Amino acid sequence: MSDTRTGLSAGARARKDRDRAAVRAALEDLRKNTGVLIVFGGYVADNKVLHLCESIGFSAIKELNVEVQPGSGVGGRVVSTGKPFGVTEYLRSGVISHEYDDLARQEGIRSLAAIPAIVGDSVRAVLYVAMRTNVRFGEKALAEMTSVGRRLEQHLAVADALDGGGAGRSGAVRAVPSTLGTGSPDTGSSSSDFDAALIHERMRETHAKLRVLSSRTEDPLTRMELESIAADLVAPTSSVTAAKLARRELDVLACVAQGKTNIETGQIMGIGAETVKSYLRSAMRKLDAHTRYEAVNAARRIGALP
Secondary structure, three states, rough: OOOOOOOOEEEHHHHHHHHHHHHHHHHHHHHHHHHOOOOEEEEEEOOOOOEEEEEEHHHHHHHHHHHHHOOOOOHHHHHHHOOEEEEEHHHHHHOOOOOHHHHHHHHHEEEEEEEEEOOOEEEEEEEEEEEEEOOOHHHHHHHHHHHHHHHHHHHHHHHHHHOOOOOOOOOOOOOOOOOOOEOOOOOOOOHHHHHHHHHHHHHHHHHHHHHHHHHEEEEOHHHHHHHHHOOOOOEEEEEHHHHHOOOOHHHHHHOOOOEEEEEHHHHOOOOOOHHHHHHHHHHHHHHHOHHHHHHHHHHOOOOOOO
């Protein structure tokens, strides 16, 4: 029996849901074990199209249910080759296609790496880690990616065996190379470079949380103290320009910098999505920015955001 909406049989639909849940669990492990704030991934259908359907820290993926064709971008290349791959300066890379630049630009992603989960001869899923900093992923992070990927492969192989498998979907787990192919020349980045970038991204996340806490508190003294702590995490190069941003505009930008949508930002700040848009438009106008991430980058240049 098939689902008239998707054209999938009941068995195929159940397998898709099972694979999707397994990817979600793997991403939670990946984020916990690597410390990387943006992780996402998806399952690979029988036609070798990668369906990006799960994410942590990357809102647009879940909203859009992005489909990646074989050979396209980083993930499509991983599906085609069955090998891990990564790039720095994603938007300027000359070794990948750029169908998905709008998504990367929306989230401010600069470094991206992906690994396949392979069962038998088929790539069944792809897991990604991403950074908003231009840095190579450290050896520890890559080792953790490999470890999580292999656990996902084992989970899928066992699940296939229990439900009888399927054409081209049963068989032993194939070891994935533990080295990361890269489309960028080696710039000598070390694990310490990656660790420093990770600390910087976590500092940005902490700054955003402090801004949100300050916006929620009703006690003026507590609010001032939280804003002062948040200010200690940045070093304004132009206090006059930074002062042009209203407190709520800065709160919204801090959330946007973490990849939050207008709806998510509104829920965090306790205001409506339309109000968020109003603050964002005002901030963009003051910063002479045309997009939300241009506004974030402009705020960072003047030292209003870390």
